[in-house]
Amino acid sequence: MVPYVEHANVTVRDLDNTIRFLQTAIPEFAVRHQGQQPTHRWCHIGTENTYLALQEVVARDQIDRTPYQDLGINHIGLVVDDVVQVRERLLSAGYRENDMETRHPWRQRIYFYDRDGIEWEFTQYLSDDPLLRNDYSL
Template identity: 50%
Template sequence: MVAYLEHANITVPDIDAAIAFLKVVEPDFVVRHDATPEGSYRWCHIGTDQTYIALQEPHLDSNPKHVGRPYKDYGVNHLGWVVEDLSTVVERLEAHGYRKGIPVEPHPHRRRAYYYDAAGFEWEIVEYLSDRAEEQHVYPSG
């Protein structure tokens, strides 16, 4: 078996807003579980049978801070999702008013776009134009 990333766990200020963003990126994502155990914080899993995002509210006894500055503070800068049709996903994100992230250079074998969700987390959306890994993962020289 080859190792793969099954899930990422993210503490968010608003689970419903995070679910809404992810459903815009991939309408077929399902909420696999959503719970608020008595005396605890809410958490959920959204995605597919193979991969998902675990979303959770801050622990009840915490004093959460705003999201860090991507690429400047320690922590996750962005998470990337592979999609079949980037143009359609971008149209949906724009129609829902999500803010575009960093610009990207053209690439012969992939298209990418970065968007911020309502909490300020950055997400990379990728469409591969080739099935060949050696083409998908060509990096600029330098």
């Protein structure tokens, strides 16, 4: 068996907004299950083999985190078949794109923020060759 990431667990402000964002970007993602705890709702969304475990934040006055400077998730990367289609769907739905430079001959990447300000990376690989897909020389 080849090891792989089965899931990531992410706390979000509004579960429904994040589900809507993910299904706009990747319509194939399905809610596998969802539930209610005494303090928050949660769900698993993805495919049969991999998913994101989402839970709503427990209400509090502020979140103390500066992305890329403090501990925590900076972005979550998802592989897609066509980043152009993902971009079109997300922009049409009113989501904000991070316009950082991502040129590479063997992969296309785009970054978008959901309604909670969580950054999501979508990557389309342009080669099946692992040496090219994982090239970091550029």
